[in-house]
Amino acid sequence: MTSAASGAAAPRPVPLLQVRDLGIRHDGSATATPASATFSVARGEVVLLLGPSGAGKSTLALALNGLIPHAVPATIDGTVLVDGLDTRTTPVATLSTHVGMVFQDPDAQLVTGTLLDEVAFGPENLRMPVDEVLARSEDALRRVGLWDRRHENPDRLSGGGRQRLAIACALAMGSPLLVLDEPTANLDPQGIDEVYAALGDLVAAGDRAIVLVEHNLDAATAITDRVVVLDHDGHTVADGTVDDVLRGRADELHAMGVWLPVATIAALRLRAAGWSLDPLPLDPAELRAGLEAAEAPASAVRNSVSTPFSGPQDPISADSAASRLNTEHTAAATEPLIRVRGLRTRRGRTEVLHGVDLDVAAGEFVAIVGANGAGKTTLLQSIAGVVRVPRGQVRVDGVDVARIDLRSLSRRIGFVFQNPEHQFIAHTVFDELAHGLRLQKLPADEVRERTLEVLRRFGLEDKADVHPFLLSGGQKRRLSVGTALVAGAPVLALDEPTFGQDRARADELMHLLRGLSEAGTTILVVTHDMQLVTEYAHRTIVVGDGTILADAPTSEIFADEALLQAAGLRQPPLRRAFAGLTRHPSLAGVTRLADLPHSAARVADVHTEGAS
Amino acid sequence: MCAAIGVATGIATALWSPLHGLSAAFAIPVYGLVLGFHALPGVIAQQVLRLPWVALITHALAALIASAFVPVMAGRYLMAALVFGGVQEGVSALTRYRHWETWRFLLSGFVTGAVLAVPMWFAFDVASLSPWAGITFVVAFVLGPVAWTAVGLAIGTALRRAGVARATVKR
Amino acid sequence: MTATTFDPYARVVAPGRFLFALNPLAKIAAPLPAIVLLVFARDLATPLAFLALAYAVLLAGARMTGRLVLVLLIAIPAAALLVGLGMSLWADAARVDTSVTILQIGGWTLYGGAVATGMATGVRLAAIVALALIAGISTNGPDLVRSLVQQLRVPYRIGYTALAAFRFVPRFGYELDVIRQAHRVRGAHGGRGPFAAIARWWGYIVPLLAGAIRHAERVALAMDARAFGAHPDRTERHLVPWRARDTVFVLVFWAVSAAILWYFFPWAVPAAS
Numbered sequence A: 001m002t003s004a005a006s007g008a009a010a011p012r013p014v015p016l017l018q019v020r021d022l023g024i025r026h027d028g029s030a031t032a033t034p035a036s037a038t039f040s041v042a043r044g045e046v047v048l049l050l051g052p053s054g055a056g057k058s059t060l061a062l063a064l065n066g067l068i069p070h071a072v073p074a075t076i077d078g079t080v081l082v083d084g085l086d087t088r089t090t091p092v093a094t095l096s097t098h099v100g101m102v103f104q105d106p107d108a109q110l111v112t113g114t115l116l117d118e119v120a121f122g123p124e125n126l127r128m129p130v131d132e133v134l135a136r137s138e139d140a141l142r143r144v145g146l147w148d149r150r151h152e153n154p155d156r157l158s159g160g161g162r163q164r165l166a167i168a169c170a171l172a173m174g175s176p177l178l179v180l181d182e183p184t185a186n187l188d189p190q191g192i193d194e195v196y197a198a199l200g201d202l203v204a205a206g207d208r209a210i211v212l213v214e215h216n217l218d219a220a221t222a223i224t225d226r227v228v229v230l231d232h233d234g235h236t237v238a239d240g241t242v243d244d245v246l247r248g249r250a251d252e253l254h255a256m257g258v259w260l261p262v263a264t265i266a267a268l269r270l271r272a273a274g275w276s277l278d279p280l281p282l283d284p285a286e287l288r289a290g291l292e293a294a295e296a297p298a299s300a301v302r303n304s305v306s307t308p309f310s311g312p313q314d315p316i317s318a319d320s321a322a323s324r325l326n327t328e329h330t331a332a333a334t335e336p337l338i339r340v341r342g343l344r345t346r347r348g349r350t351e352v353l354h355g356v357d358l359d360v361a362a363g364e365f366v367a368i369v370g371a372n373g374a375g376k377t378t379l380l381q382s383i384a385g386v387v388r389v390p391r392g393q394v395r396v397d398g399v400d401v402a403r404i405d406l407r408s409l410s411r412r413i414g415f416v417f418q419n420p421e422h423q424f425i426a427h428t429v430f431d432e433l434a435h436g437l438r439l440q441k442l443p444a445d446e447v448r449e450r451t452l453e454v455l456r457r458f459g460l461e462d463k464a465d466v467h468p469f470l471l472s473g474g475q476k477r478r479l480s481v482g483t484a485l486v487a488g489a490p491v492l493a494l495d496e497p498t499f500g501q502d503r504a505r506a507d508e509l510m511h512l513l514r515g516l517s518e519a520g521t522t523i524l525v526v527t528h529d530m531q532l533v534t535e536y537a538h539r540t541i542v543v544g545d546g547t548i549l550a551d552a553p554t555s556e557i558f559a560d561e562a563l564l565q566a567a568g569l570r571q572p573p574l575r576r577a578f579a580g581l582t583r584h585p586s587l588a589g590v591t592r593l594a595d596l597p598h599s600a601a602r603v604a605d606v607h608t609e610g611a612s
Numbered sequence B: 001m002c003a004a005i006g007v008a009t010g011i012a013t014a015l016w017s018p019l020h021g022l023s024a025a026f027a028i029p030v031y032g033l034v035l036g037f038h039a040l041p042g043v044i045a046q047q048v049l050r051l052p053w054v055a056l057i058t059h060a061l062a063a064l065i066a067s068a069f070v071p072v073m074a075g076r077y078l079m080a081a082l083v084f085g086g087v088q089e090g091v092s093a094l095t096r097y098r099h100w101e102t103w104r105f106l107l108s109g110f111v112t113g114a115v116l117a118v119p120m121w122f123a124f125d126v127a128s129l130s131p132w133a134g135i136t137f138v139v140a141f142v143l144g145p146v147a148w149t150a151v152g153l154a155i156g157t158a159l160r161r162a163g164v165a166r167a168t169v170k171r
Numbered sequence C: 001m002t003a004t005t006f007d008p009y010a011r012v013v014a015p016g017r018f019l020f021a022l023n024p025l026a027k028i029a030a031p032l033p034a035i036v037l038l039v040f041a042r043d044l045a046t047p048l049a050f051l052a053l054a055y056a057v058l059l060a061g062a063r064m065t066g067r068l069v070l071v072l073l074i075a076i077p078a079a080a081l082l083v084g085l086g087m088s089l090w091a092d093a094a095r096v097d098t099s100v101t102i103l104q105i106g107g108w109t110l111y112g113g114a115v116a117t118g119m120a121t122g123v124r125l126a127a128i129v130a131l132a133l134i135a136g137i138s139t140n141g142p143d144l145v146r147s148l149v150q151q152l153r154v155p156y157r158i159g160y161t162a163l164a165a166f167r168f169v170p171r172f173g174y175e176l177d178v179i180r181q182a183h184r185v186r187g188a189h190g191g192r193g194p195f196a197a198i199a200r201w202w203g204y205i206v207p208l209l210a211g212a213i214r215h216a217e218r219v220a221l222a223m224d225a226r227a228f229g230a231h232p233d234r235t236e237r238h239l240v241p242w243r244a245r246d247t248v249f250v251l252v253f254w255a256v257s258a259a260i261l262w263y264f265f266p267w268a269v270p271a272a273s
Ligand SMILES: Nc1ncnc2c1ncn2[C@@H]1O[C@H](COP(=O)(O)OP(=O)(O)OP(=O)(O)O)[C@@H](O)[C@H]1O
Pocket: A026, A027, A028, A029, A033, A034, A051, A052, A053, A054, A055, A056, A057, A058, A059, A060, A072, A502
């Protein structure tokens, strides 16, 4: 993937896409994001567009095919030229034959009832003859490997499959440039692999240029030629080859809050601790190779031998912290906080969980993982009483979930739904938080006091009177956690809390959860992000086909390659890099960034990144 | 936008259909209260978007969706869409899409009720009913759409408050 | 009416069943005059005749599913009966034939004449429903939209927006489920009774509609990005043609309707009385 080199050859042709000093201000907002973006894309090139959240990447993507300003009201400064056409004066329909778009949510891109109709939709809009429509549709579907399923309803595809379909739809428009805005944000590991396999084939064919906005760099860097970085306001601050930008200016990008591949972050840590890793690795294989070739610094060896599994989130120390804080739960000594026996939950007429046994002790941080449709959500919802369960199968804090009324249950266990908007019931942030307390018939003063305290704790003081729907994505997520917590529930259950959040938000939230966990709250999390599981969870439960495939301390789960394969999971990047490292056995057990040997100066950094 | 409101109200309309049967069977004089439900799509759409044509388009979509669920009622849904949508759109057009105050919505509800009462009078042969039943019938027909218009207004206002009604260029 | 079993795109293939081979518009146009005129009919015989006609067409031309059989054999007759009885309760006793007494409770009497007018209304509504069913049972949403666009020249922008809207339906069902669960665990508006129920449903409306509208906005962008609405027309791969048989069907149906009306002439009765 070094077509960038050929792009630098002397007689440079007119670039396919030229963005110059682009500033976009949405109607009703005071500042322009992006403020001033400048870059260009040549034919056949793959450009990765990076930037902190809110830099205006999605906005920029919409401007590339004229949806801004033609369909979304906004003011534009600077120019966007596609094949020499100014997007401000050219209609979207004309531009659509030059720029194909793939958005984040696969469901929001489907219009018709079968795969074939779906792909044909674009060419039909262009009034092509039927033969041409069919020829294009067939070609596009074949290229993403969906031709054999052309008569099916798109609903029957997996998330990854639907996103491949969206790519096919964009291909069928015949445009030489493809713009993808976080195409894998909602997918499980398998879906992500599928999408990148399809993109990889496109790149190999070399006939399309791609602009890729992506937070998950671990998969994206493999196909990227060039990287463009926007800073917080949306100024272009870097534009160059992967080597120049990701390897050469990694420190700078990291400081800016731009997310890097996990392997690169790990390498930066190691460098700071005195390791010489040159060039900087971008994926686990490179990191591993780099380490095998590198000499361990004398100081670091001593440092890293300190047992990898110690730390603030160590199971044993957290347990003791929990029992310290939960002395009122005297029953905990004899019975675990959550006790599940032979749980069989039905949804409609089908049984989704087939006899699950599970104990969770007070103060534990438990992750629930598994492939799509395995039953993770159902398990979590059964424990929290969100779905009805048979009597006698789930006990939380000593009471049967099936018998207790919901108001008293919500005082024992707080549930955070995947989409926070679903659970908002009041018209202001304050009322939203106060609701749980008012249900307990607390005096107004106390309600006010406790609500304000939570507002302060979650950084929402100045939003007390705002409608919950008007908050930003990250703020909504914090509010939803706050509502689950405010009633003082000792257990918190979260369903894919990092879904649709960028990496920084995800980290911020996880730090918050870790803080709660250290203070004694029991936490259950369903997630697809394996690195996140490794970083935070004491214990991991692998669910597959409605049963528990494994239930063990996190490190043991990820040591079991056969188990992961069977459950359709992937190893987290760090483990892939470090496991079985021959030259530095001291690193072989490392799975978390926090476990890496570090110089004292970086310690704070490890724990506070993303919390900004 | 219209599509979303249309789908939501369309499904609600489909769920509402048993009440048509019930009231037709047991409580014909208050049928107007039931039928007034059909005011919702247009009122919500107009209150949220405040643009020309949204009422009719939303009504059309709601009728299509509801018919897909309850094919038996398809004809009635299309008629309702035409009458309710037509009146709502007409009243807005007469005020040149400048007035979006509550009274204007209630006025269109009132007109709709009056317009509807006439054919329904014949369909149910109200003339053959006892006089007080006939009077209730007419009053309910005027009150129904007005009441449901008020409900739709409240929903639309709540949506505006939730920041849904951002200006869009089209659709 | 569950969202899970509902696929508006499913193409009904029923070889040999002629209703499925007709243009959706033909199936709407054919019974339309009869439906409109029935509204103004007063007697019992005319609606009965049309009811028979509708049943004949359905039996001959539709695919007999369990659901259709249920509708035809139980739902419609039962509804006609119920409506008929209901209407006769409300009838003005001063203006009906009081020669036959059917029921007497205290001072209140149910006369045969009241039942007759009530039944006329019941059967009339049943006939209207059955006639509407001809199109309803044999047409899928997309085909109706296509014929509206192809024959009636309805702007395809509206038609295909409706097509996309069909996709929202299952998503709506799912979202509503989740919202209900979420509100339930948060203990919002507990309690029983109609007022609690209203308060509960009121709480679902804003999140549901707000989510739906955001979704619709995204869909609209995705459609625009694929040149939707760019040209005054678009290529049609699925033609829903208007063929000779459609014309024949409509004309025959109209002729039969006219014959029935002419034979029974329902307006002579009220004019005479
Ligand atoms: N339709 C809109 N109307 C008004 N403001 C908007 C709109 N869409 C986005 N914004 C604002 O524009 C800014 C840039 O948003 P954008 O979605 O482009 O950021 P991004 O770089 O894609 O972020 P992320 O990484 O979180 O996806 C944000 O402050 C956002 O609130």
